[in-house]
Amino acid sequence: MLEIRDVSKTFFPNTVNERKALRGIDLHLDEGDFVTVIGSNGAGKSTVLNTIAGKLTPDTGSVSVAGKDVTKMADHRRAQWIGRVFQDPTAGTAPNLTIQENMALAFRRGHVRGLAAGVSKSRKDLFREALTTLELGLENRLTTKVGLLSGGQRQALSLLMATFSGPKILLLDEHTAALDPSRAELVTRLTEQVVAEHRLTTLMVTHNMDQALQVGNRLIMMHDGEIILELDEQEKAGKTAQDLLAEFGKIKGAVVDDKTMLQ
Numbered sequence: 001m002l003e004i005r006d007v008s009k010t011f012f013p014n015t016v017n018e019r020k021a022l023r024g025i026d027l028h029l030d031e032g033d034f035v036t037v038i039g040s041n042g043a044g045k046s047t048v049l050n051t052i053a054g055k056l057t058p059d060t061g062s063v064s065v066a067g068k069d070v071t072k073m074a075d076h077r078r079a080q081w082i083g084r085v086f087q088d089p090t091a092g093t094a095p096n097l098t099i100q101e102n103m104a105l106a107f108r109r110g111h112v113r114g115l116a117a118g119v120s121k122s123r124k125d126l127f128r129e130a131l132t133t134l135e136l137g138l139e140n141r142l143t144t145k146v147g148l149l150s151g152g153q154r155q156a157l158s159l160l161m162a163t164f165s166g167p168k169i170l171l172l173d174e175h176t177a178a179l180d181p182s183r184a185e186l187v188t189r190l191t192e193q194v195v196a197e198h199r200l201t202t203l204m205v206t207h208n209m210d211q212a213l214q215v216g217n218r219l220i221m222m223h224d225g226e227i228i229l230e231l232d233e234q235e236k237a238g239k240t241a242q243d244l245l246a247e248f249g250k251i252k253g254a255v256v257d258d259k260t261m262l263q
């Protein structure tokens with residue numbers, strides 16, 4: 001479903017600020033794979049996501065979605081196949097628009113635009129039905145401005161909206177990091193639900209190693225622009241955060257006993 005082949009990206013090449021963000025990344029995800037991505041600061045995690053989303057064009061290598069080479073395709077053209085939720089709860093929704101207006105915008109993004117600016121009755125029913133699955137009571141608040149919702153409610157809504165275009169790939173960039181633990185847990189649970197329901201091929205960047213181990217069926221660890229560790233479902237099961245730190249230390253040839261090494 002997603003094929004990343006030998007992707008490299010250098011920012012400010014041949015200058016004093018040169019930064020090799022990605023060094024020959026290879027990654028193959030089957031349909032429905034849910035990969036958690038961990039790694040040190042500046043490891044290249046967001047750059048991988050930006051390359052898949054088309055926000056960045058790699059210097060070398062290729063990105064294919066469902067067998068189609070999208071390496072050179074503009075981000076807005078591949079947006080229909082790729083849903084994304086960011087760390088900042090305010091990033092995915094417009095605060096001054098109501099829940100139903102935000103949903104209508106997301107819905108139109110994935111479908112042929114109609115002339116009607118309003119939200120029809122059948123569309124409202126559809127939105128209400130979708131919101132019900134979140135079990136947050138938002139289905140009764142269609143005309144509430146999104147700016148009045150909590151961070152967790154906004155992330156849950158962003159997650160739902162990210163599925164409206166019928167994407168094949170879901171990119172989650174530390175989407176629970178700005179939430180308090182109970183909200184983060186809720187959004188994590190909703191994420192698993194949404195991913196399973198839509199059979200989305202998913203990459204989730206997180207700094208929370210316990211979350212990275214609990215969620216999804218695969219895990220990758222990045223460092224300095226490279227994937228330094230890959231775990232499949234079996235290898236992931238039974239591993240602890242401490243094991244991951246030890247692996248990181250072993251690969252990097254250092255003793256790591258502090259979780260912040262991976263943060």
Ligand SMILES: Nc1ncnc2c1ncn2[C@@H]1O[C@H](COP(=O)(O)OP(=O)(O)OP(=O)(O)O)[C@@H](O)[C@H]1O
Pocket residue numbers: 011012019020021039040041042043044045046047048263
């Ligand atoms: N637009 C950019 N311009 C210049 N350098 C960039 C840009 N985006 C990322 N970088 C650099 O590329 C490297 C990888 O950054 P990236 O944001 O992908 O890391 P990350 O693993 O997501 O880190 P973090 O966990 O700190 O968010 C870093 O050195 C970063 O400073």
